[in-house]
Amino acid sequence: MLEKARELDAADSLAPFRDRFDLPEGVIYLDGNSLGCLPRATPARLAEVVAQEWGKNLIRSWNSADWISLPQRIGGKIAPLVGAQAHEVIACDSVSVNLFKLISAALAMQAQNGKRRKVILSEPGNFPTDLYMIEGLEAQGLAERRLAPRESIADAMDEDVALLLLTHAHYKTGELFDMAALTRAAHAAGALVLWDLSHSCGALPVDLNGCEADLAVGCGYKYLNGGPGAPAFAFVAERHHDALQQPLSGWMGHAAPFAFSDDYQPAPGVDSLLCGTAPILAMAALEVGVELIAEIGVARLHAKSQALSEFFRECLAAQGLELDLVSPPDPAKRGSQLSFRHPQAYALSQALIARGVIGDFRDPDILRLGFAPAYLRFEDMAEAARHLGEVLATGEWQRPEFAQRAAVT
Amino acid sequence: MLEKARELDAADSLAPFRDRFDLPEGVIYLDGNSLGCLPRATPARLAEVVAQEWGKNLIRSWNSADWISLPQRIGGKIAPLVGAQAHEVIACDSVSVNLFKLISAALAMQAQNGKRRKVILSEPGNFPTDLYMIEGLEAQGLAERRLAPRESIADAMDEDVALLLLTHAHYKTGELFDMAALTRAAHAAGALVLWDLSHSCGALPVDLNGCEADLAVGCGYKYLNGGPGAPAFAFVAERHHDALQQPLSGWMGHAAPFAFSDDYQPAPGVDSLLCGTAPILAMAALEVGVELIAEIGVARLHAKSQALSEFFRECLAAQGLELDLVSPPDPAKRGSQLSFRHPQAYALSQALIARGVIGDFRDPDILRLGFAPAYLRFEDMAEAARHLGEVLATGEWQRPEFAQRAAVT
Structure with a gap:
């Protein structure tokens, strides 16, 4: 899916805005719905x-x-x-x-x-x-x-x-x-x-x-x-x-x-x-x-938000991953996020964070992935979906450190 | 009084703390009671x-x-x-x-x-x-x-x-x-x-x-x-x-x-x-x-606050200036400020600001001078008192621009 993702990024009119944010290396940030990224002009x-x-x-x-x-x-x-x-x-x-x-x-x-x-x-x-x-x-x-x-x-x-x-x-x-x-x-x-x-x-x-x-x-x-x-x-x-x-x-x-x-x-x-x-x-x-x-502008942001989250689902499907989506499957009926129910959602979210894919967890069993359209790429979707698939396939989320609840989740 | 002020500054154990603040050149800031100065460590x-x-x-x-x-x-x-x-x-x-x-x-x-x-x-x-x-x-x-x-x-x-x-x-x-x-x-x-x-x-x-x-x-x-x-x-x-x-x-x-x-x-x-x-x-x-x-520490700050404001009054007295002090004359009975009633208090405060002496005005007739002890010098007291004397003696506060009320006073 990475190739298709890169094609989508190349055709994305919002792609240049990614550089207007100061994004950390090695991180795919799917939590802009909780704390948005730092605009480069802010400091x-x-x-x-x-x-x-x-x-x-x-x-x-x-x-x-x-x-x-x-x-x-x-x-x-x-x-x-x-x-x-x-x-x-x-x-x-x-x-x-x-x-x-x-x-x-x-x-x-x-x-x-x-x-x-x-x-x-x-x-x-x-x-x-x-x-x-x-x-x-x-x-x-x-x-x-x-x-x-x-x-x-x-x-x-x-x-x-x-x-x-x-x-x-x-x-x-x-x-x-x-x-x-x-x-x-x-x-x-x-x-x-x-x-x-x-x-x-x-x-x-x-x-x-x-x-x-x-x-x-x-x-x-x-x-x-x-x-x-x-x-x-x-x-x-x-x-x-x-x-x-x-x-x-x-x-x-x-x-x-x-x-x-x-x-x-x-x-x-x-x-x-x-x-x-x-x-x-x-x-x-x-x-x-x-x-x-x-x-x-919100119209363009909205269009990209829908395209990103739909592409993420496509990437999951391509791996044969069937997760319990609690967000509406119709992108017109949801905000800029996808949430999945999983009995080990907290450990999953921690295992993803350890791989640099930052989403979050919402009590008791929701893995929440947000798609802030101003700075995310389709490539990020493909990579995040791959990481999620690997975390589930390897069972690495079962490592004991991923069960430790932090003060803020 | 400048000489005496410098002697007091030389003997002031809090003097070194002035450098811990980033103070603007050419300004005597007597409004730390409204907005405190920028600590050098903050940026x-x-x-x-x-x-x-x-x-x-x-x-x-x-x-x-x-x-x-x-x-x-x-x-x-x-x-x-x-x-x-x-x-x-x-x-x-x-x-x-x-x-x-x-x-x-x-x-x-x-x-x-x-x-x-x-x-x-x-x-x-x-x-x-x-x-x-x-x-x-x-x-x-x-x-x-x-x-x-x-x-x-x-x-x-x-x-x-x-x-x-x-x-x-x-x-x-x-x-x-x-x-x-x-x-x-x-x-x-x-x-x-x-x-x-x-x-x-x-x-x-x-x-x-x-x-x-x-x-x-x-x-x-x-x-x-x-x-x-x-x-x-x-x-x-x-x-x-x-x-x-x-x-x-x-x-x-x-x-x-x-x-x-x-x-x-x-x-x-x-x-x-x-x-x-x-x-x-x-x-x-x-x-x-x-x-x-x-x-x-507040004990040292308080001692210096009292010394500063009393020295300011001494500098006014040395010029023969008799202003209508509305603050308690006993420093133990007042906060770190001296307020004077004057029918043209607003224009006076503006004329002082034009000279770099920043105090403020409180409706309808109060000229308020604050003495933040963490960063002010006795020299500032002598100079501020001199400026106040000159503003009153020259009548420069009567210039029309000093009567223009700003949005925030």
């Missing part, structure tokens, strides 16, 4: 922010380098990747913190419309932090968590549901929700919708406004390549800006933070989602990653 | 984290570089600076977000003790975000904000007060609260205390456990030199760890985040204050700043 940009903007210009950089506008500026660059207008997106805090703000905002919007709805509907097995942040509001007595399996979500949508909170691409299986259909169903039931785009943004097209989505959050450190723990982003549809209220009312979300008044007055629109001072070094790195993904 | 450390830990080791660095423990590791290094035990402090999120967690936690602790107290007592003119975060909980119906001038705080402490929330060193005037006395008064009234250490930590000794303080937050980007918007920290006294509950219950605060279970189980102690994924690049820079300040 120099970060060094400049540190040495010049911080070191030399110090406090003046809030104005001279326009640090103060970074959340809006980066938000504006993320917006076209998710089908939003620039002023509907802001980069700040973490996905978890932004979930808290937007779940709270949804409850406040319902209350403003005279509806005492408290139920936040999601699915079991959603990414844990989405479920945990609902619980935080539940412990405050402000929300009530309801979970329904994805096939019965429509049935669970009654007049108590304030908000439907779902992750577009499932972190474990990659299965996609039909964002347009579920948003319509929620609206028909008088609920708002909050989409978590962490596992889709930057790898596949998202059309928030085309779907008439209300709220969304997304991750900066996966397909946006913003660096480990990069700030996240939040989206609020323009039609909700006047009603937007959230409880993390910090000074950076004030209409006039430098008036230092005792009373909070929210800034207009998504600016009121800001809370504390933005981590400028982390924001600077995020901006580089976002710009690079925006330059490539 | 190389950050470059290593970016190129090696992120770029080469990628996702593996969560284990191999122990990214996962950064919040606890940095917290443990901050702990001795504030009179806490290592396991009582954690570095995460922003001061604002941590205020929300700890105000909420205090309300939950009161409720666990069967007290339905909802009042959060603070003073008018406290740093805005402290007041705004109370308002966030007030808008949720969970808290009630009460403000009392500092001289009548004791009188305002009745049986409705759940929490006293004060800033140790006032951001505008530098005036210090008597932390031990107010903590005692709060406890006598059945209230808990949350101290905001943003303007004291790293410049003067803080003894949280000596004062029997309950809760505290502090800033990473001022005297800790962690970089613009560096993550903040939070303290919870050990005796409250079992009762600790906070609503930003994100996956990183879970007892077993990588078990990916649907239900939230808080990690023990301050680990449960974690919410989303830590911004590793910002954390790495913070760690360097904290280590440097810890190496110098």
Whole structure:
């Protein structure tokens, strides 16, 4: 398959973008869905922010380098990747913190419309932090968590549901929700919708406004390549800006933070989602990653993502490997990953890592391989599939060291 | 005074630490209380984290570089600076977000003790975000904000007060609260205390456990030199760890985040204050700043801070300058700053900046000069005082460009 892979690479219009990333030698990185790779432009940009903007210009950089506008500026660059207008997106805090703000905002919007709805509907097995942040509001007595399996979500949508909170691409299986259909169903039931785009943004097209989505959050450190723990982003549809209220009312979300008044007055629109001072070094790195993904464009990324994962399956089939695929076989119905169920998934993932093929493991039995289309080659697919076949054939995954669980898996 | 200043510098045992910072030429930086200077070790450390830990080791660095423990590791290094035990402090999120967690936690602790107290007592003119975060909980119906001038705080402490929330060193005037006395008064009234250490930590000794303080937050980007918007920290006294509950219950605060279970189980102690994924690049820079300040030690920093500011006043007096000092004249009663009231404080601050003397302005009429003792010289005091005298004598602050307000002041 290596020959065919090289032909595909030679014909790949995105191939030149691989050089825009600083990839380690001897590694096939199938975990860009967990932590994206380092753009080559990031170290120099970060060094400049540190040495010049911080070191030399110090406090003046809030104005001279326009640090103060970074959340809006980066938000504006993320917006076209998710089908939003620039002023509907802001980069700040973490996905978890932004979930808290937007779940709270949804409850406040319902209350403003005279509806005492408290139920936040999601699915079991959603990414844990989405479920945990609902619980935080539940412990405050402000929300009530309801979970329904994805096939019965429509049935669970009654007049108590304030908000439907779902992750577009499932972190474990990659299965996609039909964002347009579920948003319509929620609206028909008088609920708002909050989409978590962490596992889709930057790898596949998202059309928030085309779907008439209300709220969304997304991750900066996966397909946006913003660096480990990069700030996240939040989206609020323009039609909700006047009603937007959230409880993390910090000074950076004030209409006039430098008036230092005792009373909070929210800034207009998504600016009121800001809370504390933005981590400028982390924001600077995020901006580089976002710009690079925006330059490539999600349509091309999506096409290559599908081609890569389908070719990987072809390479498995060519070896006669039959694995238990838990991701949808139709590439149009999954995110940029393939997940396989295997009773020894952890040991398998460790044996692959030892060979330089870095995917990951998701408790209890999932081997997850992500295909970040911005920097992967078809050759990587052929090689990764070969390694997987060899690991299974040799049984080397049974070596005792591969059973040792690390702190972070 | 320059000669005397140079003698003082020659005798200053902290003088060698100035070279551990990368200070811009031609600048006297009196704003380290707003954004601390760049430690010389930071660029190389950050470059290593970016190129090696992120770029080469990628996702593996969560284990191999122990990214996962950064919040606890940095917290443990901050702990001795504030009179806490290592396991009582954690570095995460922003001061604002941590205020929300700890105000909420205090309300939950009161409720666990069967007290339905909802009042959060603070003073008018406290740093805005402290007041705004109370308002966030007030808008949720969970808290009630009460403000009392500092001289009548004791009188305002009745049986409705759940929490006293004060800033140790006032951001505008530098005036210090008597932390031990107010903590005692709060406890006598059945209230808990949350101290905001943003303007004291790293410049003067803080003894949280000596004062029997309950809760505290502090800033990473001022005297800790962690970089613009560096993550903040939070303290919870050990005796409250079992009762600790906070609503930003994100996956990183879970007892077993990588078990990916649907239900939230808080990690023990301050680990449960974690919410989303830590911004590793910002954390790495913070760690360097904290280590440097810890190496110098707050006792020596405090002594020099007092000597610097007193010498600055001496230099003003030697010029016959009588300014309206709003900071306490007794250095034992103020933080590491001197603030002066002047009707044209903004223009004055701009004229000083044009001469390379960077202080700042606080609405409406305060010229604020901070004396970060880790890198300032007595010579800087003499020169800054001379510039201030000249700016006032020449009237150059009246130039129209100095009246133009920037976005960030």
